[in-house]
Amino acid sequence: MTKESVPIWEKAALTLEEAAAYTSIGINKLRELTNNPRCEFVIYVGRKRLIKRKNLEKYLSENIEL
Incomplete structure (x- = not known):
């Protein structure tokens, strides 16, 4: 069986590394x-x-700077 x-x-949920790449x-x-x-994310x-x-995508679309 292959994964x-x-x-x-x-x-739905990303690791920190995946979120950074994304x-x-x-x-x-x-x-x-x-x-x-x-x-909230x-x-x-x-x-x-x-x-x-x-939730991260929503946060980024609503904020112009981090």
Whole structure:
């Protein structure tokens, strides 16, 4: 059985590395943004930090600077 990969633009949640590649925003900047307790596009699975792709896209479309 082979494992098929899902394209980044179809995933509901992205790792920091995937989100950085998808948005061209650095991992450190994404980490800084997601450290905010009011961040609406981060979810934690145990200690793993994931980015909700659609919420991140919405955040980026509504803000002109980070």
